[in-house]
Amino acid sequence: MTERKIEVYQGPAGGWGALKSSAQHLGEQGIAVKGAKTLLHANQVDGFDCPGCAWPDRDHRSTFEFCENGVKAVAAEATARRATPEVIGSRTVSEWLEASDFELEALGRLTEPLRYDPASDRYQRTTWDEAFALIARELQALPDPNQAAFYTSGRTSNEAAFLYQLFVRQYGTNNFPDCSNMCHEPSGSAMRPTIGVGKGTVTLDDFELADLIFVFGQNPGTNHPRMLGELRRARQRGARIVSVNPLRERGLERFADPQNAVEMATGGSAPISSHYVQLPVGGDLAFLKCLCKRVIELGALDHDFIAAHTVGVDALVSELAATPWAALLAAAGVSQATVDEIAQLYAQSPATIACWGMGITQHRDSVATIQMIVNLLLLRGQIGKPGAGVCPVRGHSNVQGDRTMGIWEAAPDAFLDRLGSEFGFEPPRAHGLDTVGTIAAMLAAHVKVFIAMGGNFAAATPDTAATWRALQQCALTVHVATKFNRSHVVHGREALVLPCLGRTEIDVQATGPQSVTVEDSMSMVHLSAGMNAPASEHLLSEPMIVARMAAATLPRSTVPWLQLAGDYRLIRERIAAVLPDFAGFNERVAAPGGFRLRNTASERVWVTESGRAEFRSRPLPAETAQAQAQAARRDVRVFTLTTIRSHDQYNTTVYGHNDRYRGVQGERRVLFIHADDLRDQGFKPGQWVDLVSLHVTPGGTVEERRAERFLTVAYDIPRGCVAAYFPETNTLVPLDSHAEVARTPTSKSIPVMLVAREPAHA
Numbered sequence: 001m002t003e004r005k006i007e008v009y010q011g012p013a014g015g016w017g018a019l020k021s022s023a024q025h026l027g028e029q030g031i032a033v034k035g036a037k038t039l040l041h042a043n044q045v046d047g048f049d050c051p052g053c054a055w056p057d058r059d060h061r062s063t064f065e066f067c068e069n070g071v072k073a074v075a076a077e078a079t080a081r082r083a084t085p086e087v088i089g090s091r092t093v094s095e096w097l098e099a100s101d102f103e104l105e106a107l108g109r110l111t112e113p114l115r116y117d118p119a120s121d122r123y124q125r126t127t128w129d130e131a132f133a134l135i136a137r138e139l140q141a142l143p144d145p146n147q148a149a150f151y152t153s154g155r156t157s158n159e160a161a162f163l164y165q166l167f168v169r170q171y172g173t174n175n176f177p178d179c180s181n182m183c184h185e186p187s188g189s190a191m192r193p194t195i196g197v198g199k200g201t202v203t204l205d206d207f208e209l210a211d212l213i214f215v216f217g218q219n220p221g222t223n224h225p226r227m228l229g230e231l232r233r234a235r236q237r238g239a240r241i242v243s244v245n246p247l248r249e250r251g252l253e254r255f256a257d258p259q260n261a262v263e264m265a266t267g268g269s270a271p272i273s274s275h276y277v278q279l280p281v282g283g284d285l286a287f288l289k290c291l292c293k294r295v296i297e298l299g300a301l302d303h304d305f306i307a308a309h310t311v312g313v314d315a316l317v318s319e320l321a322a323t324p325w326a327a328l329l330a331a332a333g334v335s336q337a338t339v340d341e342i343a344q345l346y347a348q349s350p351a352t353i354a355c356w357g358m359g360i361t362q363h364r365d366s367v368a369t370i371q372m373i374v375n376l377l378l379l380r381g382q383i384g385k386p387g388a389g390v391c392p393v394r395g396h397s398n399v400q401g402d403r404t405m406g407i408w409e410a411a412p413d414a415f416l417d418r419l420g421s422e423f424g425f426e427p428p429r430a431h432g433l434d435t436v437g438t439i440a441a442m443l444a445a446h447v448k449v450f451i452a453m454g455g456n457f458a459a460a461t462p463d464t465a466a467t468w469r470a471l472q473q474c475a476l477t478v479h480v481a482t483k484f485n486r487s488h489v490v491h492g493r494e495a496l497v498l499p500c501l502g503r504t505e506i507d508v509q510a511t512g513p514q515s516v517t518v519e520d521s522m523s524m525v526h527l528s529a530g531m532n533a534p535a536s537e538h539l540l541s542e543p544m545i546v547a548r549m550a551a552a553t554l555p556r557s558t559v560p561w562l563q564l565a566g567d568y569r570l571i572r573e574r575i576a577a578v579l580p581d582f583a584g585f586n587e588r589v590a591a592p593g594g595f596r597l598r599n600t601a602s603e604r605v606w607v608t609e610s611g612r613a614e615f616r617s618r619p620l621p622a623e624t625a626q627a628q629a630q631a632a633r634r635d636v637r638v639f640t641l642t643t644i645r646s647h648d649q650y651n652t653t654v655y656g657h658n659d660r661y662r663g664v665q666g667e668r669r670v671l672f673i674h675a676d677d678l679r680d681q682g683f684k685p686g687q688w689v690d691l692v693s694l695h696v697t698p699g700g701t702v703e704e705r706r707a708e709r710f711l712t713v714a715y716d717i718p719r720g721c722v723a724a725y726f727p728e729t730n731t732l733v734p735l736d737s738h739a740e741v742a743r744t745p746t747s748k749s750i751p752v753m754l755v756a757r758e759p760a761h762a
Helices: 015-028 032-039 068-077 093-097 101-105 128-141 158-171 185-195 225-236 261-266 284-297 303-309 313-322 325-332 336-347 366-379 399-404 413-423 435-443 464-472 542-553 561-566 568-578 585-589 625-632 675-680
Strands: 114-117 122-125 148-152 212-216 240-244 254-256 275-277 352-356 389-392 449-453 476-481 494-499 516-519 524-528 639-644 670-673 688-696 702-714 721-725 750-756
Touching: 068 225, 114 128, 128 449, 128 476, 128 494, 128 542, 148 158, 148 435, 158 399, 158 413, 158 449, 158 516, 158 542, 158 561, 158 568, 185 366, 185 389, 212 225, 225 240, 225 254, 240 336, 275 336, 284 313, 284 325, 284 336, 284 366, 303 366, 313 366, 325 336, 352 366, 366 389, 399 516, 413 568, 435 464, 449 542, 524 585, 542 561, 561 568, 568 585, 625 688, 625 750, 670 675, 675 702
Parallel strands: 148 449, 212 240, 212 352, 240 275, 352 389, 449 476, 476 494, 639 721, 670 702
Antiparallel strands: 114 122, 114 494, 516 524, 639 750, 670 721, 688 702, 688 750
């Protein structure tokens, strides 16, 4: 492990640091030459879609369409390391459970199917036929299909996702927990009833036309580095960028483009944010209400747009007028002067985009907050015009596409009608289980089989202790994966780990080499084809794994599963038959860069209950979770914890122990806290503390959960707020603490107290 060091980072995001890190990760994986060649095919017309984030590609004909984030993802997938059955079987599963997430990731690519042997407590080599027979036997033995749950990760391709949901619905359930439930579920839940779509309305072209760009609760420097290029260009042509975030993030301050020869040669960089508003954690809803209230007071409304396209504005105006400024400002944690300045900027902007990330979505009031973002834009007609609109920035590369393909526990009847008609069966109609519901159902022994297409469910989910108990109570857990991870060592009585092809690898089926498709954050659908030889001759593609599961489990099904998995063009033909927006799928996706799905809201066509865009408002909550905890525990200082990623991780995948832009090297268990709060608590920088979450139940009981041993780091964060990395802090999030309506875990607003401990010995 790198030597531990904490120091303030003074450089810009990107630049030589990004290049050095990229080279380091390629070298560590033993693929310096191979990796460089592979990266030249990332996000190209004839190449593969980056397995990292879902930010769209500016130009599929460009030589370089990747970033540091993408380099790490590609290096991890194309690694020379191999997690063979001998490597995995060299330790018991109990021993692997003690390994860190970094150590598990570093084992390399899985090479053969593995089956858990309880007698030896080890994974052993099995055959594909034996694996599919076990899955079929366990699923067929369940008296009720709803006793199985089928998880989907955002890396799953459109073709695999479509087959997967078809298999599961023919099996008889809508139990589709997926990664959306844990990240951007509130975005769709907020926007569908208000503007008629659950997706962003803008394209990259709009970023060239926007006069003002809001960035709410997001750290693109670590999570979506290519977004910084768009923000940089916008700022250089004179657009204003307002970043609203509790932490001062370097990527939102300055950026040096590693592909800009002049900047690299001169050590130059470009500013990103013109204005930076540091709200306390959870202050976004109140701040947005402040902006809406002030814009109304300024008389800066687009009355023609409001009259022609919306309903509900009078109720919003009345509610805001009745809310005192003092209450709003106190809840937002900002001054009247700050509100006035930002509201004036917005009132004068002819074209405004609002972006947001998981800093907005993982709160109890996240749906209300996103609807207030929509309200702000609707007040000035800033949806459905060039350079303006909503932009939820999603994480994993095809998380949006999976939902489009029907990975949804509450799929609309129109989709189910078309699916049933195309394949000659009656899909189940009752809504299924989401992620939180699945964990609760496993705990209650209602769900007995858990199958996951990718991801790392045991590490990504809230309430770690409860989630692990839930998985361990299952009769069977199955994970389709490229790497060995935490979820594989937190298993059911029977367990399988099934290795699949990665995004960078050549996929050859009966009809020859195949391409899959993915959908990015801006609804662009394009092809992806690998160029590396598979890590093992024993790997199967995700579509083939799904097809063989289905064929084994549903022997009476009339779906030609293996034929479809042998030619992905046939899958795309069936997708086009079920989803009208995919008409001519094979022909349209063959065009360079693919095609964009229709977005009705961007056309000012409002597919809502009223047929118009709908203003929605809700009063500020009477009491926050932090205030409830403080009232219940007056003997301690209660802080609000927000969970974050380090720069050397993507979702739950940990590539290293460094967080360059926050000045952390060689350590993950750190707690970022304001220097004055450290002093007032009697702590010093570099002191070790435990984090104890304080969850007040509806009955008034205070539940405590503990995460041990975090190193305090003085940081520029609002007082009363602290931040630490996940998944180490997921154990602090109660299973029943989630967003209203959307049920996303409240990982960004956890009431905690700090408890001093003796320094651990290195």
